[in-house]
Amino acid sequence: MRDALLIVLSLLIPVALGVTGIFWAAPIADILAILVTATVMVHVWKELSHESRKKESVAEIQLSRRGGVIITIAGEHGSAGKQIGQLVAKKLNVPCYYKELVAIAAQGSGLAREFISGINSDENVVMRELYLSSDPVERAISAQGKAIRQIADAGACVIIGRSADYMLRNYQNVVRVFIYAPKDYRANKIMEMYGDSLGAARKSIVRSDNARASYYKSVSGQEWGDPHGYELCIDASIGEDAAANLICDYINRMGTY
Numbered sequence: 001m002r003d004a005l006l007i008v009l010s011l012l013i014p015v016a017l018g019v020t021g022i023f024w025a026a027p028i029a030d031i032l033a034i035l036v037t038a039t040v041m042v043h044v045w046k047e048l049s050h051e052s053r054k055k056e057s058v059a060e061i062q063l064s065r066r067g068g069v070i071i072t073i074a075g076e077h078g079s080a081g082k083q084i085g086q087l088v089a090k091k092l093n094v095p096c097y098y099k100e101l102v103a104i105a106a107q108g109s110g111l112a113r114e115f116i117s118g119i120n121s122d123e124n125v126v127m128r129e130l131y132l133s134s135d136p137v138e139r140a141i142s143a144q145g146k147a148i149r150q151i152a153d154a155g156a157c158v159i160i161g162r163s164a165d166y167m168l169r170n171y172q173n174v175v176r177v178f179i180y181a182p183k184d185y186r187a188n189k190i191m192e193m194y195g196d197s198l199g200a201a202r203k204s205i206v207r208s209d210n211a212r213a214s215y216y217k218s219v220s221g222q223e224w225g226d227p228h229g230y231e232l233c234i235d236a237s238i239g240e241d242a243a244a245n246l247i248c249d250y251i252n253r254m255g256t257y
Contacts, residue, residue, distance in 0.1 A: 068094065068156025069251055070171065072164040075179030076225070077208035078186030078201070079236040082160050084179055087244035089158040092251065097151050098160040104150060109143030116140045119215070141219060165229060166220040175254075177247055178225060181236040 071088060075081025082098060089096030099117070106113045119140050148167040151157060152174070159168075165176040181189075183205060190201040216224035227233045232250055234243045 068173070069254065070152045070156065070168060070174045071158045071247065071251065072168065072174060072176050073158060073160045073179065074163075074165055074177070074224075074230075075161075075236070076181065076186060077205050077212070078190045079179040079181040080189055080240050081179040081236075084234075084236065084240050084243045084247070085158045085160040087240060088247050091244060091248050092156070092158075094156045094158060096158040096160065101144070101147055101151065101159065101162060104147040105140070105143040108146055109139055111136070111140055111143065116144060163216050163219045166216070166222065175232065175247075175251060176230040177232045177234065178227070178230045179234055179236050179243065180225070185237040 071085070073081050073085035073088070075084075085098070086096050102113050102117045105111075105116050109116070115136070119137050144162050145167045148159060148162060148164050151159060152168050152171055165174070168174045183202070186205055187198060187201040190196050190204055191198065194201075194204075196204060213224040216222065222229065232247060234246055236243050238246075
């Protein structure tokens with residue numbers, strides 16, 4: 001983290017301060033690195049709950065072995081990817097993992113559920129790249145990857161979000177789905193679900209999509225939403241049930257269920 005800051009500051013500061021700016025780059029990089037690390041650690045400490053982790057047990061998440069295909073659902077903010085994924089799971093009669101995935105990751109890492117859940121949120125806009133490269137966040141990402149593979153090893157299911165498509169890139173029995181929709185449709189969906197104003201909904205779309213793209217880039221080194229990385233890309237504006245039916249039809253045509 002410190003080295004990356006030093007390179008950037010060594011290029012930028014001399015523009016404003018001249019040659020002497022080069023000498024200021026190192027101490028400023030040290031200070032910024034300390035601030036970012038401290039911010040992340042405070043975030044972890046505030047959310048870490050030892051008692052809640054003691055009460056969590058593997059028994060609360062049933063991972064019975066099943067055959068069949070694993071379906072990963074990724075999507076733009078406001079495209080109702082979670083709802084579509086839940087519908088698919090219901091129609092195919094398989095488990096759906098969303099918050100449950102975070103619980104499994106928390107069990108294996110010792111980190112709080114809230115911290116793991118929030119690492120790809122739109123709250124950490126400032127110095128996002130540095131935040132995502134910090135040690136606690138990397139631990140959380142690693143724990144998520146392990147949880148996703150644990151779930152996939154158990155068999156057929158739907159996994160929503162968390163870069164599961166990339167985490168399972170070496171698995172053969174995976175159908176990767178990306179859900180998108182026109183911005184007006186997504187803004188209306190956000191207003192409907194969260195009661196936001198139109199202006200707030202539009203800002204939320206930009207923040208959340210940028211956060212998801214940054215997180216995916218950090219985890220995979222690839223572009224979030226690139227259609228070449230998915231078997232199916234579906235416009236959610238056709239309706240949640242219609243989108244779920246498209247996915248189920250695709251799965252059924254594979255002859256796996």
